[in-house]
Amino acid sequence: MKRLFFVALLFCNATFVFAQQYDESKVPAYTLPDPLLTLSGQAVKDARTWENARRPEVLRLFEDNIYGQMPRDFDSIRFITTREDARAMGGKALLKETRIDVYRGGQSVSIHLTLFVPGKASRPVPVFLLINNRGKNNTDADRKTKSPFWPAEMVTDSGYAIAAFHVSDLAPDDASAYASGLLRLYPEQLRAPNGMKAIGAWAWGASRVMDYFMKEKLVDTKKVVLVGHSRGGKTSLWAAAQDQRFAICVTNCSGNTGAALARRQFGERIKRINTSFPHWFSDNYKKYNDRENDLPVDQHMLIALIAPRPVYATNATKDLWADPTGTFLSLKNAEKVFALYGLRSALPAAPPPVNQAVENSILGYHNREGVHDMTEFDWRHFIRFARIHFAKK
Numbered sequence: 001m002k003r004l005f006f007v008a009l010l011f012c013n014a015t016f017v018f019a020q021q022y023d024e025s026k027v028p029a030y031t032l033p034d035p036l037l038t039l040s041g042q043a044v045k046d047a048r049t050w051e052n053a054r055r056p057e058v059l060r061l062f063e064d065n066i067y068g069q070m071p072r073d074f075d076s077i078r079f080i081t082t083r084e085d086a087r088a089m090g091g092k093a094l095l096k097e098t099r100i101d102v103y104r105g106g107q108s109v110s111i112h113l114t115l116f117v118p119g120k121a122s123r124p125v126p127v128f129l130l131i132n133n134r135g136k137n138n139t140d141a142d143r144k145t146k147s148p149f150w151p152a153e154m155v156t157d158s159g160y161a162i163a164a165f166h167v168s169d170l171a172p173d174d175a176s177a178y179a180s181g182l183l184r185l186y187p188e189q190l191r192a193p194n195g196m197k198a199i200g201a202w203a204w205g206a207s208r209v210m211d212y213f214m215k216e217k218l219v220d221t222k223k224v225v226l227v228g229h230s231r232g233g234k235t236s237l238w239a240a241a242q243d244q245r246f247a248i249c250v251t252n253c254s255g256n257t258g259a260a261l262a263r264r265q266f267g268e269r270i271k272r273i274n275t276s277f278p279h280w281f282s283d284n285y286k287k288y289n290d291r292e293n294d295l296p297v298d299q300h301m302l303i304a305l306i307a308p309r310p311v312y313a314t315n316a317t318k319d320l321w322a323d324p325t326g327t328f329l330s331l332k333n334a335e336k337v338f339a340l341y342g343l344r345s346a347l348p349a350a351p352p353p354v355n356q357a358v359e360n361s362i363l364g365y366h367n368r369e370g371v372h373d374m375t376e377f378d379w380r381h382f383i384r385f386a387r388i389h390f391a392k393k
Contacts, residue, residue: 020267022320030263033297035304035337047308047340059241059305061297066257068196068282070204070242071186074104079212082112086119089143093119093156097141100212104185109170111205114141115163117218118156126223126247126390127161128382129209131202131239133173133232139164148376149229158383161219165209167232171201171279178279193283199231200282203239210245222393223247225386229374230322231280234258241305248389250312250382252374255322257281259313261299261330262292267323300333303363307334308341310389312364312382317354319372325351331363338362357381360388 035058036044044054063069078101088095093116100111117125130150132138137145143152155162171178179190182201189195196204206226213219225248228236233254240249251259256268257280271289274281288295303311313331315324328351335345346361355377357366364385368377 020269020272020321021265022267024266024325027264027266030261030293032261032263032300032333033295035301035334036340044340050307050337050340055305058297058301062238062241062302062305064194064282064284065288065296066281066285067203067238068194068200069189069192070196070200071189074102074185076103077101077208077211078103079215083141088116088141089119089153089156091119092153093117094121094218095141096218098212100208102185102208107185109182109185111165111169111208113163113165113209113212114139115161115216115218116152116156117161118159121159121161121218124218124220125159125161126225126386127163127213127219128155128225128227128386129206129213130162130164131206131226131228131232131235132164132166133202133228133230133235136166136168139166148379149374151376151379154376154379155383158387160383160386163209165205167198167202167205167235170205171198173198173231173279175277175279195282197279197281198277199235199238199280202232202235203242206235206239206246207243210243214245221245223386223390225250225382227252227382229253230255230258230372231277234280237299237302237306237311240309240311241302244309246309248310248312248386249306250314250385252314252378253316253319253322253372254313254327255319257285257299258322258327259299259303259330260323260326261333262288262295263298264323264326264329265292266326267321298330300330303330303334304337307338308343308362310362310364310385312359312385314365314378314381315367316370316372317367318370322372324367328365328367331365335363357384359385362389 080099083097085095138147170182178198226246227250229252233251240246343362345363
């Protein structure tokens with residue numbers, strides 16, 4: 001009898017924590033924080049005021065309340081080529097594998113980067129950099145395993161380079177082991193209520209890859225597209241907000257604390273994500289469990305931090321957990337920051353039809369038919385979005 005009671009209690013607790021709602025009629029009334037109003041009440045009317053006054057304080061609000069601090073200091077960084085193959089992909093591409101070693105305080109962390117460059121490239125080429133949060137075989141350098149999650153052949157055939165690193169190099173995606181990677185170099189982060197955790201570590205790693213690209217003659221460093229899916233899509237937004245060297249940000253099915261508005265309380269909510277993944281965000285973020293309206297920011301402001309660089313967000317029809325409507329509305333509510341730079345968004349007033357992409361716009365979007373994943377359909381539109389915007393440079 002006691003055992004049955006215990007199982008029932010577990011079930012009730014699981015239902016309480018994990019049950020979310022998918023009914024648009026139950027979305028509560030909410031008011032979003034205004035990205036164009038400073039904490040002192042000053043209206044932001046031009047790009048200069050945004051960059052000098054409002055953007056720094058918005059960035060700090062995200063650091064202090066959600067993602068944690070982004071440390072800048074380290075003792076040294078080294079780039080070591082571990083493998084090079086000029087006839088990869090049947091002779092169609094150059095493969096270059098690099099180990100990025102970063103040192104601080106007698107500790108080090110290594111990021112293993114796989115890079116494919118079109119074999120016929122006669123000059124530095126644009127590159128898509130994937131933050132890989134799936135199995136390492138998804139970005140197999142030998143191409144024995146080919147996955148639509150990272151269709152390297154499709155990308156190189158389109159004239160672009162493609163690269164990837166795995167999140168486990170920076171922080172294992174495990175609540176009991178996440179601190180065994182990069183955070184050994186920054187133990188003070190673990191003690192601070194606004195210290196970074198796994199998402200911050202992965203974003204930090206993306207910037208170290210960017211440091212490598214700045215030295216890599218094969219890559220056009222002014223045309224680096226950062227791509228992430230799900231938790232990787234949360235990371236791509238945070239990394240691009242922090243590091244303005246990334247030319248374009250792509251966030252695929254990133255949902256809560258990614259591209260979707262928290263205040264809608266639709267699909268996954270803050271308490272759910274903090275309960276299931278306590279190692280992703282700062283300790284301060286847990287203060288907002290069931291208190292979305294008390295947050296001083298929402299995710300439209302994270303997208304705004306990437307202005308004036310293009311942002312492309314996606315969803316999938318069977319992934320209501322990631323709130324497709326909330327993602328679209330987040331983009332729409334970031335439009336006025338991009339407008340400060342004279343950049344007009346071509347997003348419609350309401351979400352576009354399923355499988356219809358908005359590409360010729362500083363803020364791009366599509367909602368693909370299907371499940372929570374990243375597919376060749378998605379990648380085709382990422383490539384088109386990049387081609388449109390790089391042609392304007």
